[in-house]
Amino acid sequence: MLKLADSHVHLDDASFDTDRDAVIARARGAGVSLQIIPGVDTASWPRIHALCTPGSGLFPAYGMHPMFMHKHQPEDLSKLSHWLTAHRPVALGEIGLDFHERTVDAEGQRDYFMRQLMLAREWDLPVIVHARAAMDEVTTTLRRIGKLRGVVHSFSGSLQQAEQLWKLGFHIGIGGPVTYERAQRLRSIVATMPIEYLMLESDAPDQPLSTHRGQRNEPARVTEVLQCIAQLRNEAQERIAAATTANVRQLFAISD
Structure with a gap:
């Protein structure tokens, strides 16, 4: 069985409350033995910490997501710093910018993004970045702050935008959207991208694959993402599985 890493999955989400153990078991049965669980607000951090027990194959990241601005308070940045002290994660995230809706608090998003990036640099942690309708600004911000590493999850930009991220040493996370022929x-x-910058992800329960439209997504379906990418690259699944899992382990400093 291939060993796979899901670089982005929200296993703490309430949609998994009734069958979380079964979801994790299905993932393990499919070979998905390593999963990164990013936080989205302060309420998510304790849930994630409780899930990510030693030996579980689940690894925590803590951060404040731009789409949850209404839940964030300025003092939460201090809480995040204290949380990093008490419960050091493998990454800081999910953080970023999302300007998809016209009514967003763009300036508030920028402030939280910048300050969390500074925390990541201070703590020498990789970042898990969300970028929707804001890719150029996200890249500019990463470059301006400097001395950062991480992954832009659910990448949806252009080749030129991807190349700018690679120049900064950033990976891109690829999941369900790649399975749609219209993409x-x-x-x-x-x-054709360099495989050393590629990571697989589910983003479960979100972003279902083309073969599971309208359904709750699951981390076990990373295997189908792998199959799709192998076909697109005309490469063996074994090579892509080994490379992408190694990328996750290296970025997040997770030993085999």
């Missing part, structure tokens, strides 16, 4: 730009990037 021609994304599929073209994945087909």
